[in-house]
Amino acid sequence: MKYLPLLLQNLEKEAEIHEKDIFNYALPQSWNLFGYSDTRILRNNEILVNPYAFYHYSFQHLFFDEKGKLKKAQSLVKKDWLKKANIYSLHIRSASAWDHDRDDNLNENLYGLKDNGTFLKAMLLLPFYKRMGINTILLHQIFSLGKTHTTHDYSNKECVLDFRLIDDQLKDPLVPQLSAKQQCIAFMEACHLLGFHVILEYCPGKMSIDNFYARECPEYFYWIKEEEYKNYHAPICHALPQNTLPFSYTLKDFYRSEDVKEHIQKFVKHDDPCKKVLAPAFSDQINANLPIDEDTTYFRFYEDIHTHAPAELKKAGIPYMTQDIIRADLHPAKKPFTALWDTLTENIIWYQNELQVDGIFLGKPFLIPEKLQKQMAVQAKKNKKGFVMIAEDTIHENGALWKRKGYDAISGNSAYEETQIEQYRFHNFAYQLKGCVCPMFAASEFYDSRRSSCLENGKTLTNMLSIMNMFLPNGIPMYMNGVESYEVQPLQLSEYGDQKYLYSLPKSDTRYLKQAYIDRYYYNYLAHDLNTLPTLMEHANHIREEYIEEIHTPQACIPVWFDTPRDAGIGFTYVKEDKALLVVCNTNVHQSVHLHIHTENLMSELPFRYQSILQIYSTNDPYIHDVFMDDFQNIPMDFAPGEIKFIEFKAQ
Template sequence: MKYLKCLLETLEKQEELHHKDIYNYVIPSSWNTYGYKSAHVLKSKEIIVNPYSFYNYTLHSMFEKNEDQSEKLKDKNENWLKNTSIYAMNIRAHSAWDHDRDEHVSQNNLYHMHDNGTFLKSMILLPFLKRMGINTILLSSVAKLGKTSTHHKYPVKEAVYDFQSVDENLADSLVDMNAKEQCATFVEACHYMGMRVIFEYCPGKLARENVYITKHPEWFYWIQKDYLKDYHAPECSALPKNVIPHTYALKDFYQNEDVKSHIAQFRKYPKTDSFSTLKEIEDAYDITVAPFIVDQINANIPCDDDTTLFRLYEKPSSHIPKHISTEIPYMSEDTIRNDLHPGKQPIQELWDMICENITWMKDNFHIDGIFLQKPYLLSEKLQKQICKAAKRNHKDFVMIVEENTIENCSFWIEKGFDAISGNSGYESSDIWNRSFQMFAYRLKQNPCPVFAAGEYTDARRICCMDGGKKLSVLLHVMSHFLPNAIPFMLNGAECMETQPLQLSEYGDSKYLYTVSKDDPRYLKQAYLDSYAFDYRNSDLNALASILEPAEKLRQKYVWNCTPDHCIPVWFSSPKDEALGFTYIKDDSALMVVANTNIHNVISLQIHTENLFTELPFSLNDVHQILSTEDPYVHDVSFDTFRNIPLEFQPGEVKFLLFQGKIEKN
C-alpha cells in the first residue's frame, strides 16, 4: 500500500497549502459519500467545494470507515472469477465533470485541473460501486493513446501509443504523482476495498502513431502515402456482403481487380531509426503506416484512420495464390485474420514483446487478470503463449477472452483461458423474442463462465430501448442470479445512460440521437468525446438500492454453488414471459423469479414438482423476502396442486426464501 499512503500524505500537504484558497469548483452532490460539510449546496444537485479539502476528507474517510480487505484477496483461490461482479470502467469518462461550469469537459479547466476523469476522482466513487455488489473493476484505455486523424476528441480505446505506458491525462494535477504512480494507487485502493482489477489488452491492434514504428518498422504494413485518401478495404463483386475470409472465399477474392490494385499500393518498410514521428517518416519516404481495415469482405465499413495492425509473421500464409506476389507484406481481410490464416516464421521479438507487456502490467500494478480483446487478430499459437505468460507464477491470475460464440467455450478452455465475454450484451435485452431466457437457461451446463450483460461498449445502451429503466433493472438484477454467469455492468449504467459509449460501425446510428439537441451530450459518445455521465439523475440509486440486498443473497446462495444445487424454475408453459432459478444452501433455498414482460402485470403459476424432488430438507415455510417493486416481506402460499400462484408487476423480480429442516437418518 505504499502508493496509497503516499497519496494520502500528499493530499494532506496540498490541503494545508490551499485551505484558504477560494474555488468555484463544483461536483455532483452524489459524490459526497461521506458528508463533507464545508460545501455550498446548489439547486443543480451540485456542491461547491475546495477540491483539495474535499478529496483529502473523502479519501481519508473512505479508508478509515472501510476495513482493509486486501489480505483476503491474496488467498490463492483460482475460482474467484466465478464469484465476481464486474464493472467496466474507462477512467477518462467515469469521473468526468464540468467542475468550472464553462459548459466544457476539458483536460485543463479554469483552475488548471482536470474536468475529464482521473484515477483520483474515480477512487472516491468506489464505495458506490461496491454498494452495487461490484467486486471487480475492468479498466480500459489506461495506456497512452495515439491520435492521427479522427474527427472525435479521442481515438478509439484500441489506439494504443505504447503498451508499457499510462495516459498522463488520467493523472490528477491535485497531487504530485505521475500517471503510472496514480494508476498503481488506484489499483491499491481497489484492493483495499476488496475489489480486484482486470486490465483490457488488445495486442493485435494499436495506433498508427505509436512508439514502435521508429524502432521496428518491420512490425507493420506500409503503403504509398498518396493512396491514403483512397484507401479502403478491397471489395470483391463475386462475393456477397459481410463474408468471413475463410479459405473457400479467397479464390474469388484474389481474382478481383480491386484487390490486386489494393495490394499494389503496399511498400517495403523503411529505415526509421533517425526519426521520432510518423509525419517525419511520411515526409522523408512518401509512405505511411497502413490503417486498419475490417476483417469481413464487402462489409462496406470505412477504415479506422487512427489504428493499424501488427504484422506477426515474416511470411504470409501459404493459402495465397501463386499469381499474387508476397514479397512486400500487405494488409487485406484475410491477412489480418491470423487465427484463420497464421503465417510462417513468427517475428519472435514482436511476440515476446506482446507477452512481456502482461508481465510489465503484473509487476507494476499487481493486477488480477487480463481481458484479451480481438483475439482473431492473433494466431492460436500466440493466444496460447499470451495465456501461458500471464499465468506464469500466478495460477490465480485470470484470463478472459472476447468471444461472442458460446459454443467456442471449450476451445478457449483448452488454450488456458478462464471465461469468455459471450454475446449477451448484444442479444439478451431482446426479451420479446425470448433471447434473454434462451441465454440464461443454457448457462448451467456451460464449460466456463460467461459475461451476463445487457449492453456492451460497442452496442446500444439498455435504457434507450423499449422499457428503458425498468428493463435495465430487470437485466442487471437477474444477471446476478444466472448459473455460471459473471454479472457485467458498463460505465454509466447506474446513471441510466442512453447514449452509446462507442457505437460500432455495425450498430444502428439512430442510437446516437437518444438525447435532445440542447443536451451537451447530443451526438457524443463517452469513450470518444468529452463527456460526463449524468450523476444528477434522479434514478441514480435505482440499481444500487436493489443490488445492495440482492448481492448479499447472491454471496450466500450463488457463490460457489455447484450445478447440482441450481434448479431452473418451471412455469405452466414454455411461452410464459418469465425466468427463474432456485439455489439450495443447506436447510434453505433461494428462488429468484422475473416477469420478463416489462409493460404488463402478469400472473404466474410457479410449478414446484421438480424443486421438491431436489430439496435436501423438509419444507417449513416460504416467504417473499425481496422484490424490485415491493419492499415488504410476505408469506407465500401454495395452491391445491402445491404450485405457487403469484402476481408480478411489469419487469418485477421476486426473491422467495424456502426454509426447512434437514432430517437426520
Template sequence: MKYIKKAIKNLEKKKVNCKLDKNYILPYNFNFFNYEDYKEFKHNQMNVNPYAFYAEGLKAIIKNKPNKDYLQSLSQLKQIKSKNGDWIKQAFVYSSMIRSSSSYDHDQDGQIKLCNDDGFKESGTFLKQIFILSYLKDMGIDTIYLLPFFENSKEFKKGEFGSCYAIRNIFTLDDTLYDPLLDELTLLEQAKAFFEACHILDMRVIIDIIPRTAAIDSTLIKENPDWFYWIDAAFKDDYKLPYYKHIKQLVPPNKKNMELVYQDPSTKKFLSHFCYDPKTSDSEKYTNLVKQCEATNENLLEAIEKEFGVIVAPAFSDWINDPQPVWSDVTYTRMYLDNNELAMCHIEEGHPPYLFFDSAKSSMHPCLKINTELWNKLTNIVPFYQKELGLDGVRIDMGHALPLALVDGIIKEAKKIDSDICFIAEELDISNAKTLKKQGYNMILGNGFSEESRIQQGKLQAFYRRVPNLACPVFALSESHDTSRVSAKTGKKELNIMLSALNLFLPNGVAFINSGQELFEVQPMNLGLDCEESERYNLPKDDPRYNKLALFDPFYFTYNDYDPRLINMLKILKDIRKEYLVAISTRNRHIAASFQSDDIYALGSYLINKDKTLLIVANTDLNNEHEYTSNLEVLTNKTKQQIKSIKEIYSTADNPIPPVQNQNTLFLPFKKGEVKLIEIK
C-alpha cells in the same frame, strides 16, 4: 499504501494555498466518508477545497488498514488459495473508462475540459476514480474492469479526445488521466495509488490489453517500421477493401472464402498499392531521416510520407464485405514475417508485406516465420503491469483473431507471476465457450447485450437456458461500452431494472454493470456493436453531451441527477446474492424453473443451498401483468426434500402480490416486468 500516503502528503501541503474563491463542484456520491467542510451547491452537489477533500478521503480509505504492499493481486495480498483465475465466476464486475467515469464539470459551465478556467482538470483521473470506488462497492461491485488507460494517439484520433483503443505505447499511460492536484506524483504513481485503493477496499482490477492493433503513429514504428504494413501515399484517399459481389453479404475469412477472394481481380489491384517499409526500402536513408526528425522535432510519419511516399495502412474489419469503413486511427501489427500457405499460391514471391483479411485474422491463417521480437514484447505486457500495479485479471481484446500460440504465451507468462490471474476472451459466440476454456481463458464476453433485450423474439429466454450449461461463464450483461444503452431501448428504465435483477442471479453468469448504466444513461459510449448511427443523438439537443460518445469525446455521467431505483435495488440484493454465489457458480446447484404454460414471458431458476433454495422468477412482459403456475416437483425431485415454507423476500414491483402454494404447485401473480425472489425451505 506507499503511494496513497504520498498523495495525502502532497494534498495536505497544497490545501492551505487553495483560493476559496475557486469552484470545485462534486456530486455527493464522491463523499463516502461524510466530509462536512463544504458549501452546498444546487442539484445534489457540493463545493469543496479539492486538496482538503481528497486528502481526507484518502485518509479514510487507509484508516486502520495494515501498512502492506497493496500493489499485488488480491489473491497474493490475502494469500488466497489459487483457483487458477476462476474467482471471476463469483465476481460482480463494473466496466469503467476512467476518462469518462470520473469526469465532472467542476466549474459548472457545461463543458468537460482538460484544464478549466480555475486550473482544474475536469476529465477523469486516477485520483478522482478512487472516489467512486465506495459508491460502487455499496452496490455489491467487487471488480473493476478498466478500459485501456495507456498512451493513445492524439494525432490520429476520432472525436475530441481520441479512442482509448488507439494505443501509441502500451507500456506508458494516458497523460489525460494525470491529475495536477497531485503534482509531486508521476502519472504512474497516481495509477499505483488507484490500484492500492482498490485492493485496500477488497476490490479486484481487470485491465484490457490490445495485442492485435496499434495506433497509426505507434511508438514502435521508429525502431521497427517492418512490424507494420505500408501503402503508397497516393492511394490513401481511395484506401478501402474491395466488395466481392459473388460472395454473400458478410462472411468470415475462412479458407474457402479466401480462395474465392484471392481469385478475384480486385484483390490483386488492392494489394498492388502495398509497399515495403522505409527501412527495408533504404536503410541508410531511413536512419538519417530518423536522426533528422529527432534533432528538429519533425513528425516522423510526415517525413516518411514526404521522403518515401508511403504511409501506414489503416486497419479494417476482418470480415469479408463488412460495410463499416476502415479504422482510420489504428493499424494491425505484423504477427508473421511471411505469408500463409493459401496466400503463397496466389501472391508472387517478393511482393511487399500486405494487410488483408487473412493477415488480420491470423488465428485462422497462421504462417511459419513468427515475428519473435514483437511476440516477446506482446507477451510482456501483462507481466509488466502485474509487477507495476498488481492487476488481478486481463481481457484480451480480439484475442480470437490472434495466433493461438501467441495467446498461449500471453497467458503462460502471466501465470508464472500469479497463477490466480484471470483471463477473459472477447468472444461473442457462446457456442465457442468450451474451445476458449481449453485455450486457457476463464470466461468469455458472450452476447448478452444483443440477446437479453430481444424478449419478444425469445432470445432472452434462449440465453437464460443456454448459459448455465456452457463450459465456462459468460458476462451476464444487457449493455457494454460498445453497445446501445439498455435504458434507451423499448422498455427503458423498467427493462434495465428487470434485466439487472436477473443478471445478478444468472447461473454460470458473471454479473456486469456498464459505467453509467446504474444511472439510466441513454447515450451509448460507442457505436461498435448492435447500434444504429442515430443513437448518437439519444440526448436532447440542449444537453452538452449531445452527439458525443464517451470513447472519443469529453463526457460525464449524471451522478448528481438520476433515478435511484437501480442503485437502491443493487444495494438491497447484494447480500442476498452473496448467500447464493456458490449456487450461481457451481454446476448441479441450479436448475431451471418449470411453468405450466408455454408463455415465453415466464423465466426463472432455482439456486440450491444446503438448507434453502432461492427461486428467482420473472414476468419479462413489460406491457402486461400475468399469473404463472410453476410445478415445484422439479425442485423436490432434485433436492429429495419436502417443502416446509415459501416466502417472497424481494420484488422489483411496488406492492407486489405474494405467491400462493398449493401442494406442489406455486401460483405466481406478476406485475409488468416484475422480478421476484422467493426463498424456499
C-alpha cells in the same frame, strides 16, 4: 502498498497549501459520500468546495481508521474468484468527469485542474461501487492515445501509442508530485485495499497509426506507398456476399478480385526507400462497406504469408494486409516474429508486476494467432497465481475452445441478446448458460452496443436485467459505467449498430450526439433516481453472496418452468443441503403478469423436506411474505412489470 500512502501524504500537503484559497469548484452532491460540510449547496444538487480540502477529507474517511492509520486491506478471494466476481466496467476518463468550473465544457478548467476523469477522482467513487455489490473493476483504456482523424474528441480505445505508457490525461494535478503511472498504481492499491480485484483490458492486435513501436521495429507493420493513401480502402470482392468472414473457402474468389489485386499493389516492404506510411486498419469482414480506420493499424505477426494465399504473392515476398491477413487466428503462417510475440506477452507480465492487476480482458483476440493467445495465458498464469484471462468472444459455443487455450471466461453475447425480450432471446440466453463449458459475462449492454435504458420502459428493463444477471447459472454479472444513472447514450456504438441510438439524448443536452468512450462526456450524477438501481443491487447482492457457490455449481441449479415456453418468466432454483433459493423474474417490462411457477422437478430434487416457503425479497417489495402452493403444487404469483421475486425454501 507504496504509492497510495504517498498520494495521500502529498494531497494533505497540497490541502494545507491551498487551505485559504477560494474556489468555484463544483461537484455532484452524490459524490459527497462522507459528509464533508464546508460546502455551498446549489439548487441543481451540486456543491461548491475547496477541491484539495474535499478530497483530503473524503480520503481520510475512506482509507484511514479512527487512529489515523491506513486501514488493513480487505482480504481478497484467491481461489476461483472470477466465478464470484461482480464486475463494473470502468472507463476512468468519462466515469469520474465533471464540469467543475461550470463553463459547459470538459476542458481543463480555470484553476488548471481537470474536468475529465482522473485516477484520483475515480478512487472517490469506489465506495459507491462497493455498495452496489461490485467486487471487481474492469479497467478500460488507461494508455496514451494517438491523434484522431475523426470528428470525435478522442481516438478509439485501441488507438494506443505504447502499451506501457499511462495516459497523462488521467493524472490529477491536485497531486502534481506523482506521475500518471504512480497515480495509476495508487488507484490499483486503493482497489485492493477496499477489496476489489482489477482486470485490465488489453488489445494487442492493433495500435495507433502513429505508435512508438513502428520507429524501432518497422518490420512488425504493413506499409503502403504514400501516394496511394488517398485511394486506400478495404478491398472488395463482388463474388462474395456482404460481411463475409475470410474463411479458407472464400479465398479462391477473393484473390481473383481485381480490386483485391489493385489493393495489394499499394504495399511495399518496410525497408523500401520510397516514401511510405503505415497501412490504416479496416474491417476483418469482406465487403463490410465500412470506411478505413485512419487512427489504427494492425501488427504483422509473421515474416511469411499464410499457405492459402496465391503462390505469386508468397514468392514476391512483399507484406500486404487483406481481410484474411488480419485474421491471424484463421490463417497463421509459418515464421512468426518471435520477438514481437514475446514483447506482447511480456506486457502482461509488466501489468502484473508493475500495475498489480489481477487479470486481463483480451480485446479482439481474433487479430492475434492462436499460438500467441495460448502463450499469453500460459505465461501470465505461470507468473502470478490466481491470475485470470478473459477473451472477448461473442460466440458462446467457443467457450470450450477458450478453456483449452487456458482462458477462464469469455465475454459472450448477452448484451446483444438480453434486451430483445419480445423475441425471447433473453430466455434462450439465460437457459443455455447452465450447459456452457466456460463462464461468460451476463450483461445487458457492452461498450459497443445500445444502452438498455434507451429502450421503451428502459429503466424498468435495466433494473430487471441488472438484478437477474446476478442470478444466472454460470454467468458473471458485468455492468457498464453509467448504468446506475440510467445513461441512454451509447458509450461507443459499433459501426454495425443502429445509428438512431446516437440520438438518444435531446438536442438541449450538452452531450447530444456524443459518446463517452470517444468524446468529452460526463454521467448524470445529479439524477433524482441515482440511488434506485444501486439500492436494488445492494439487497440482491446480499442474497447472491449466500448462494454464490450454488450459482456456479451446475448440479445445484434447477431451471424453473412455467405453463408454456412463451410465458414471460425466467427462473432458477439454487439448492443447498437445508434450504433453496428460487429466483423468478417477469420479463415483461410493460405489463403485470400472473405466472404459474411449476415445482414438479424442484420437489423431486430437493435434498430436504421443506417446512416453510417465504418470499424473502422482491425488487418491488422488500418485505417478507408467506408463499403458498396451489392444489397442483405450483406457485401462482402476480408480478409487476419487470419484477423479480426471491423465494426461499427452508427445512426448518
